[in-house]
Amino acid sequence: MEGLPILSLMMLAPLAGAAACLFAGAAAARWIALGATLVTFVLGVVLWSNYQIGGPQWQFTEEANLFAGFQYKLGIDGIALMLIMLSVFLMPVCILASWESVQKRVGEYMAAFLFMEVLMIGTFAAQDLFLFYVFFEAGLIPMYLIIGVWGGDNRIYASYKFFLYTLFGSVLMLIAMFWMVAEAGTSDIPTLMQYSFPAGAQTWLWLAFFASFAVKVPMWPLHTWLPDAHVQAPTAGSVILAGVLLKLGGYGFIRFSLPMFPEASAQFAWLVFALSMIAVVYTSLVALVQTDMKKLIAYSSVAHMAIVTVGLFAFNVQGLEGAMIVMLSHGLVSGALFLCVGVIYDRLHTREIARYGGLAINMPYYALFFLLFTMASIGLPGTSGFVGEFLSLAGIYQTSSLVALICTTGIILGAAYMLYLYRRVAFGGQVNEDAAAMRDISAREWVMMAPIAAAVMWMGVYPESFLAPMRADIAVLDARLAAAAPAGDAKLAPGAPRAAAANAMPHHEGSETSSAKEGAH
């Protein structure tokens, strides 16, 4: 593997595919796109299998000086590796999901997706601050196009909202980046992660980055672009939006805000907690009353991502690892849920929940997949959702039992809105004739869903595969945060242990002195 620029290759493959798609006919473009994403995925598997757990922190590094001190510098740690794997895993699924549903300007559509894949890999692999910024912001352009050109009836409004929110944050972040480079004298991300910015400056830098990342996550109250974007986006657009683009915010926190501004992160943890607690309760309740399937799942995403943010700002290993697993899990599960919506949308062309019902009768395998992803979404143990939520909440409990209590109510509300959705779609009688006539999932749809289902179960039963590559990186981050970490609210105070068990009784053989002899039995 020495010397092979695999990260660049992983970006080159979809880039070449994108270029080819622009000049290919519809049918050819589909196959080119599928081929290119599969090649990238295989390269991703090679990447993962060559990643040395316990090896150097940054691996597969590549460096090239471009013009004006602007550096093309790539490299990944375990955290970036997992997010790249998530991206390249979901991409072929997206292409398959668009196979029949997209008929207009197929070549351009496929090119947009492939180009987005290039930018997503670039974002996670970039080791230069400005290179990161370019990938990070440019990644949104194909998304604007996908929503704006191939979206639903109200696509213009949705893409406008998407644009406005994200632009607002990124301008502030860019200014902060300038300041940082001027102060530290480098734009090298690994170096900046070790750099100690003055505490006063950290406050402003943190807020500037927060503006950008909080929109991406999205955190309440900056979340209202998400439901509209999802509703208007084509299925595959929703999958990538929920699966990968939302993770950019969480990745930003873990790569920039926490390691670069640890004191400010501790200082503003209360803000993150407050917004997250509101998000869990507020958006879960909003999800409960939705009549549009995509909106419901979009709102549930906001609630789930709030668990990510509290985990990240718990300042301990469980919180950080939990947040990462929630991100990976949510990427798979919400992506799969949007696929589930897409499958029936393709058949009936409506997202109105009430237009369905009783699908377990005519689409039993569909109902099974939908059930699995529903259960993963509500964090059933044995699925990926549980591991992440559990670790994240266990992490936050050590910092604040109140935040843990409020956020854990998400498991009740989540069950309520997801099962209510499932009941209206899959259970009940077949009230709508056209819905009752829909056929069960096709071979293509099996190929889309089954791998995600397998990954969800794998991550639920043996998450070690995913935790192991990140362990050392999280430990480094945790060590860096340790000095700034706020004290937990538990304040466990030792006391003299009780002499006897709660139900100790006087000894039966006449000795009336209450004795502490229960240990003897």
Add this chain to the structure above:
Amino acid sequence: MHTILIIVFAPLVAALIAGLGNRFLGNVAAKSVTTGALLLSAGLSWPIFLGFIGGTESAEVVQVLKWVESGTLNFDWALRVDTLTAIMLVVINTVSALVHLYSWGYMEEDPDQPRFFAYLSLFTFAMLMLVTADNLVQMFFGWEGVGLASYLLIGFWFKKPSAGAAAIKAFVVNRVGDLGFMLGIFGTYLVFQTTSIPEILAAAPGMSGSTITFVGMRLYTMDILCILLFIGAMGKSAQLGLHTWLPDAMEGPTPVSALIHAATMVTAGVFMLCRLSPMFETAPTALTIVTIVGAATCFFAATIGTTQWDIKRVIAYSTCSQLGYMFFAAGVGAYGAAMFHLFTHAFFKALLFLGAGSVIHAMHHEQDMRYYGGLRKHIPFTFYAMLAGTLAITGLGVYHLGVGFAGFWSKDAILEVAYARHNGAGQFAFWAGAIAALLTSFYSWRLMFLTFWGKPRWIESEHIQHSVHKTPAEAGEDTTGGYHPHESPITMLIPLGLLTIGAIAAGQVFAPSFLDSAAFWNGSIFYNEDLIHAMHAVPYWVKYTALIVMLIGFAGAYVAYIAKPDIPAKFVATFGALHNFVYRKWYFDELYDAIFVKPAFWLGNKFWKLGDIGTIDRFGPNGIAWAVERSSVAAKSIQSGYVYTYALIMLLGLVAAVTFVLL
């Protein structure tokens, strides 16, 4: 190869085969593979259990796979087998195997049999994971797994709206309890830095004097941890406040009610308390709460049982009530007695449910006891089985003769021990338990008299009318409507017969081990020898309380439903408000609907319409759009949809700026 691996994973493999094979496999193959797996598991479980009684088995833990390692928070997939687990193994696998067999007959006409049997086996697997757990998180896995299976089985007939609603209710109400369980696990990890049960139990006494802050309150550490865990137990075991899902769960097929909602899953909370008993013994306040909640539940549920007409709902409330006994037994420190009642209850309650299923099967799906009557001679085998079950649950037995049905041994022990505990909570529990025992006897005999005695009232039933194609007017004097109830097929009668043996003899045979043998428990629960001695030393009137109240309840039911059948109507006419209060289940459903369900939807709508759309969007993006539109140049571009071109230009401009600055 460890036997326990086969016991636990055979049902999972069978569930996957039957569930995924489904139509391709066909009914008989799916049924055979699942039933076969359960017979295998049950067959392998009994030798282990008898080995623990004989003292030849010893506790062991089989590691299966690493699960999670995150900092110091580590837990594995592992199977623990000790006395406590062995009891649960025989209960779960025996009842499950019998319910599988019973379902061959009961579900014979159902079009979806493979799915049903797959769910049953899946449930069994999850329940086995729960009881073999060596750490709290695996217990939670089983806990949620049985919740999933329960959800699927309650909603098995998903075309019925009521089944779908009941399934959601069961899951969500259980999740309220799970909130407590999860916080309990988090807190336990925070305090002990482990989720391993043996390590926690060893360290718990050392923490009994410590204090901790929870949501701003300063509390004894062990009290708050145990209270949180107990909230989890309350949800799963349908204790007062979190009980509302259990009666609705009767929407599921009757074999499900017998297996999940009587014999096994709902007892998980009791199991948890016993498994963690050394921990709970360091938390006096928590145990007082356990005692009071258990005692209150056992009384409360029994009152409702006296007024219901649906045969399954009567038994459901009875289950709820019996679980209350188990909890207050644990609360006063008699974990052995709690487990003993769990054990005997599994046999006689499964028997009663399967018997009820046999009656429902015979009566063309009618569940309303008002339309039964005189069935004794028509379905005699079912009648004798249910008679044995009724004698067991009402606890017929005589102390001085040393003989009694299963329920006599366990329930009597619980009442005695509550009395012997000699504290306020114990006294409350004793009297609540005694009154509940009277009510238990009354509603159980009421069920028997309404169903098997008296004149047939069948023609009033719509199900029967549907079957015989007659209205009550057409049937005239003949209140049977010409309907002929048939005894159930042999696959249903074999389980009834075997469970009848359990309901008669399980108490007599196993009482010495469960109640009096520290060696039998072998450290798997907190065994309080002094308390057991005090239990045996209670006055004779206490020992005869159970029998006396049982006879009073029997006599009451006899008078009201055989001798003077007009009494119930007169009672209702006189005490209408009281009857209504009890009949409407103390208005819990209405209350929860008003304070939780409706406000949740109302708030959701307000947050959405007034919060997101009315405030955030209005002053956020739409406000900006409005401002931009006022400046005419940009407005056209936004409306014509080229906003992304601007985005691109802006971005490229910024990149250019960066480059420029760095030069």
